[in-house]
Amino acid sequence: MNTRRNFLKTLGISGLALNLVPYTAWANSVAPYNKDYDGRVLRVAIMGLGSYGTRVAEAMKGCVKAKLVGVISGTPSKIADWQARYNIPEKNCYNYENFDDIKNNPDIDAVYVITPNGLHHDQVIRVANAGKHVICEKPMAVNAKEGKEMIEACKAANVQLLVGYRMHFEPQTLEVIRMRNAGDFGKITFFQGLCGFKIGDPAQWRLNKQLSGGGSMMDIGIYAINGSRYMTGEDPIWVTAQETKTDHIKFKEGIDETIQFQFGFPSGAVASCLSSYNMNNLDKFFLDGEKGYAEMQPSTNYGPIKGHTNKGELMQPITNHQTVQMENMAAIIFEGMQPIVPIDGYEALKDLKIIDAIYTAVNTGKKTEIHI
Numbered sequence: 001m002n003t004r005r006n007f008l009k010t011l012g013i014s015g016l017a018l019n020l021v022p023y024t025a026w027a028n029s030v031a032p033y034n035k036d037y038d039g040r041v042l043r044v045a046i047m048g049l050g051s052y053g054t055r056v057a058e059a060m061k062g063c064v065k066a067k068l069v070g071v072i073s074g075t076p077s078k079i080a081d082w083q084a085r086y087n088i089p090e091k092n093c094y095n096y097e098n099f100d101d102i103k104n105n106p107d108i109d110a111v112y113v114i115t116p117n118g119l120h121h122d123q124v125i126r127v128a129n130a131g132k133h134v135i136c137e138k139p140m141a142v143n144a145k146e147g148k149e150m151i152e153a154c155k156a157a158n159v160q161l162l163v164g165y166r167m168h169f170e171p172q173t174l175e176v177i178r179m180r181n182a183g184d185f186g187k188i189t190f191f192q193g194l195c196g197f198k199i200g201d202p203a204q205w206r207l208n209k210q211l212s213g214g215g216s217m218m219d220i221g222i223y224a225i226n227g228s229r230y231m232t233g234e235d236p237i238w239v240t241a242q243e244t245k246t247d248h249i250k251f252k253e254g255i256d257e258t259i260q261f262q263f264g265f266p267s268g269a270v271a272s273c274l275s276s277y278n279m280n281n282l283d284k285f286f287l288d289g290e291k292g293y294a295e296m297q298p299s300t301n302y303g304p305i306k307g308h309t310n311k312g313e314l315m316q317p318i319t320n321h322q323t324v325q326m327e328n329m330a331a332i333i334f335e336g337m338q339p340i341v342p343i344d345g346y347e348a349l350k351d352l353k354i355i356d357a358i359y360t361a362v363n364t365g366k367k368t369e370i371h372i
């Protein structure tokens, strides 16, 4: 079996799909799967054993270049459970008080921070100071000031800082980017990003400003922000934004329920986006150009992503986003691989600067310049 077929098999892609799939840009962005891989493996400890941490741990079972070897948690019963499930030795288990000791552990290369947003800043800096590479979930921090400090700390410690932008490795997304770069859509004129869901439990950290840093924008709206950038290929230079709140008990001061926002880009293209914690069925991207268009729905969930362009349906393979992300992150850290769309701290800082500007635009009601 050839390498590509092996790789696709690992990602759970059917033989039928394999025969239909043209060999396109996405394959170049993904570390080639090789069952006999004997290169350096990225040994990862996960911090925060919650719902997304669990998803990443399960997905890492499919990795060859990255391996889950450690945990950091405040709950001893969870640590014991993960030790049994993922064969994690006692010496690689830490809690939130003692994880600075990880600096003395030669068997861990990187820590993946998957905790509430408001904790990322301090935790990432502590990991960097322990001399380990950092992978951090989105949003990297709760504002640009924090983001800059995290980048500085990682630079000073000479460790890499990568952020969990899993869509940057998703095959259909990469095909749209390839087509745009090839000029298939002509000059880009418009992007629409609709991102939202109805949030449940009012007691969860996502609705606590201290832990979340904000409301829907910090959690789901960031997909429309980041998407508007990788779909158009530009960074916005101004924003206007309007907030609406229908439930002041669930969505307290500082927790946005719904924000509509509009961007202007240097080329003259514009975007119209929606971020909501109180509307269902919002997971849609539309990119318009003078010669063509791309539409994706769903556009950022765990998949399968479904998309079509003016040229027809997108037929790229279905992947496990987290498996492919971790394979690529290992290749970035150890092989110097350059992803098509960056996933480093500077990329995340751009989103944080835009989020700061969106909140300013909401609060002032004014068109706000964005200085990236």
Ligand code: NAD
Residues within 6 Å of the ligand: 048, 049, 050, 051, 052, 053, 074, 114, 115, 116, 117, 119, 137, 138, 139, 164, 165, 166, 205, 211, 219
């Ligand atoms: P979660 O609530 O399921 O898990 C959070 C974990 O952090 C829990 O294990 C909790 O015990 C731990 N924790 C540590 N200190 C805590 C504290 N002071 N308060 C509350 N919990 C604390 O949340 P999640 O859905 O796993 O989200 C975690 C991070 O992952 C967030 O930054 C979120 O935005 C991100 N995320 C990313 C994606 C993605 O697709 N990239 C998807 C979901 C979540």
